[in-house]
Amino acid sequence: MKLHFDVATVLRGDYGALFLHGIELTLAMAALAWILSLIVGVLLALIRLTNNRLATSFVATFVAYHRNVPMLVQILFWYFGISNVLPASLQTLLNQYNGQFIFAVIAIGLCSGAYLSEDIRSGLRAIPYGQYEASRALGLNFLTGMRYVVLPQALRNAIPPMVNHAVLLFKNTSLAMAIGAAELTYVTRQVENETFLSFESYFVATAVYLGLSLIIMLGGAKIATHYRIPGAK
Numbered sequence: 001m002k003l004h005f006d007v008a009t010v011l012r013g014d015y016g017a018l019f020l021h022g023i024e025l026t027l028a029m030a031a032l033a034w035i036l037s038l039i040v041g042v043l044l045a046l047i048r049l050t051n052n053r054l055a056t057s058f059v060a061t062f063v064a065y066h067r068n069v070p071m072l073v074q075i076l077f078w079y080f081g082i083s084n085v086l087p088a089s090l091q092t093l094l095n096q097y098n099g100q101f102i103f104a105v106i107a108i109g110l111c112s113g114a115y116l117s118e119d120i121r122s123g124l125r126a127i128p129y130g131q132y133e134a135s136r137a138l139g140l141n142f143l144t145g146m147r148y149v150v151l152p153q154a155l156r157n158a159i160p161p162m163v164n165h166a167v168l169l170f171k172n173t174s175l176a177m178a179i180g181a182a183e184l185t186y187v188t189r190q191v192e193n194e195t196f197l198s199f200e201s202y203f204v205a206t207a208v209y210l211g212l213s214l215i216i217m218l219g220g221a222k223i224a225t226h227y228r229i230p231g232a233k
Contacts, residue, residue, distance in 0.1 A: 019204060019208075033169055033173070042151070067114055075107040100180045123154035123157035166216055188205040
């Protein structure tokens with residue numbers, strides 16, 4: 001039996017354009033979700049440092065929810081649940097500007113932010129207490145001391161686990177196909193349905209995911225090496 005391997009067909013013409021669009025949307029979704037997750041992660045880590053019981057309880061609950069509820073469920077909850085309680089005018093606006101993409105970014109970003117907050121918190125705990133005292137000695141308050149002295153060092157310590165979460169976040173964008181976001185996995189299924197070339201379609205998607213994941217890992221390794229604090233383990 002002769003095997004027929006026809007990758008060229010799934011990359012030709014409109015199908016190639018679909019794949020390209022899917023890759024672009026996937027990268028955009030991953031980048032925006034990563035920015036959101038970093039902002040959320042930093043804020044949650046800083047809130048925990050306040051030692052306010054109510055604030056720390058909120059953060060602990062937020063982290064526990066996002067770490068124990070599957071990300072797919074969170075994406076569905078945002079798209080089918082949260083969207084329905086929004087004002088009708090806002091729902092219409094979101095539908096006009098690719099609401100699937102927006103809700104996927106929010107859900108993935110918040111979930112990843114919960115994980116990142118723990119990494120950043122570990123990075124903060126690795127900073128010697130003398131650095132906190134030094135910032136106070138310079139006349140800096142809590143926020144400015146964190147911004148200019150402590151947090152930059154903590155983020156440098158946390159780069160390796162943050163890179164791992166960046167790769168995981170990138171791969172989790174595939175879950176957005178469940179709400180109709182036309183990312184790479186969604187368009188792969190569309191191409192497969194139209195060409196009936198299942199192996200070739202998913203081979204292309206697998207190669208793209210693998211290649212981009214390796215690029216993120218290699219880029220992250222270079223960044224970690226460049227910003228590594230001398231003497232840090």
